[in-house]
Amino acid sequence: MGHNPTIADVAERAGVSKGTVSAVLNDKSSVSDATRKRVRDVIKAMNYRPRASAQHLLQGDGDRTIGLVIKEDDNPYYAGVIAGVRRVAGPRGYVLLVASSEGSSEAEHRVVEAMAAKDVSGLIITPALGEEADVTHLFELKRRNIPFVLLERIRGIQSHIVDIDNVLAARDAVGHLIERGHSHIVHFAGPPYSAHSQERVEGVRRGFSESSLVFRDEFIVPTGAHMEDGYETGLAYFRACGADRPTAVTCYNDLVAIGLLRALRELGLRVPDDVSVVGCDDLPLMDYLGTPLTSVRIPKEEMGAAAAEILIRHLEAEEPPPLEKVTLDAEVVVRASTTDLASADRAA
Amino acid sequence: MGHNPTIADVAERAGVSKGTVSAVLNDKSSVSDATRKRVRDVIKAMNYRPRASAQHLLQGDGDRTIGLVIKEDDNPYYAGVIAGVRRVAGPRGYVLLVASSEGSSEAEHRVVEAMAAKDVSGLIITPALGEEADVTHLFELKRRNIPFVLLERIRGIQSHIVDIDNVLAARDAVGHLIERGHSHIVHFAGPPYSAHSQERVEGVRRGFSESSLVFRDEFIVPTGAHMEDGYETGLAYFRACGADRPTAVTCYNDLVAIGLLRALRELGLRVPDDVSVVGCDDLPLMDYLGTPLTSVRIPKEEMGAAAAEILIRHLEAEEPPPLEKVTLDAEVVVRASTTDLASADRAA
DNA sequence: ATGAAAGCGCTAACAA
């Protein structure tokens, strides 16, 4: 048969009424053992499964759910954000559902639609930057009056936003290096699907322009967001650059930095003696590495928490509250992977 | 007012019929601009939001969703499992929704209920071991005929299962050490909410019993599943043990091992010279550490993929297929964190 | 362009 069996199909086949089947389904005591068994058998035989969406339509209120859309399952960065969301959403009785777009705008579209179809109360989204800037699903959410908070600024869409100042973050990273006497600095840039990535590149530019150093396009090395990316790009780059080797690298994120660290190690270059490395995100892991990594601290938990606060406030408001824009600050956390070139010279 | 506004409320307030409101909602062209505007205004004013569950009840078929319940958001182990699930579920048109129980049986209950209420097609669950062995939600799933696959064996419940042989895994880890001449080995054990944890302890026992060494209860050191746990326990343990220091530690998982590594580093103990360390899971990260970590490879992706295969097969079968039990193998991956005691002696 | 009515799959209230 074509479609899935309904309660009516079961009722008919079992020779009882829909009401009786429903009673069986809900374990009511008012059904005779004989009927119950018969109905159960039919249910099993037909592989019948009640549609939760039709059951009572109970969800209307009893069901608080927040959908969170991230971009990479394997980046501990999101674990931080998730923890923040959970910290505020949990106590308020919201269940958290997470889905990843893996950086694909199209996948994001599907995932958001699915969550909307599932009737989540609201969404928190880290939007992927599509070539085609496909944000139709976001407009769809607005049309359907499903509240959402964005975790990255995206043009052409009005919404709640919680973001950090990536330009400043990257500028500070570069600034930190320049202060310590570095003049040959390159940036291992993130993936194109990330607004953060682009903003951080801009921040690097800014860092240069605020110093006496002159920026050159080659300082930006396209890399990615994963350890592998940092590793492979690192290997290739430092093999190729020969004598004209940079004294420092700022990375799109910590994962890339970890990859780069490995590449440098394998190439026999020492960190920070030969090359200083600074990451971004400040993952908990950073303190655990052999040479703890200097990184720009992104307030991941705070971001998640703030987003959840705003979303829930919106959800529970009688009328739609005004749009909120929150920008959190990043800050360089100095560890062992960056050295002061001046004092190093002095020492030598 | 008490309950959420319905389409009828909107219709009434706007002085039109439900049908018209519905038309506006769905952007039909058959509505006059004037009416449309009026309806839209009322919708906004009432903060009305259509219930997706009632809209067409369309989900019935068009909506393929797999819910995955994990136990720790911040453990890259699950990233592997997720990748495996996604690899097979994605191409088949299933959207993946992930939720974490954070090791709490009660939270797992809530999360599973929520997913069931959302009408996910099926579930893959890493069950938390509750004190009270609360598996009522799993029975609930069976009653409602919602297929699921377990990623950890759990007693008292019949279901599809994909698991690994943890006893063997831990035994091999210990065996590896014993082969290399270690005789004082301890195990940093995992959290009580994990069956894997208990099985691995059992495996350690087994490793001893298969050698000439005699096992003692103190060899099992309760630790946890996170880096912090490994770090703190490591610090405390190695500070306390004085001269009677173990030459090797097997860890519940890689995260714990990473924490332990840090502790040893801070205590001035060298790995593997002073202490050999072996982890478990074989996270991608292991290759990136300063001293790459010997670990027991758990086939994470394969587990996820196998679970997804079984689940989807069940979902798409006309009648319920027989229960499947898959057990995958683990295998020690030797890296730099374990040394051969015999040859070390020789060298000395 | 709009309204009235039927129907989606289910539960609940009431008879029988």
Add this chain to the structure above:
DNA sequence: TTGTTAGCGCTTTCAT
């Protein structure tokens, strides 16, 4: 114990 009826919030004919 069971069947019948109404109704949940929405969409979709079909008149008008």
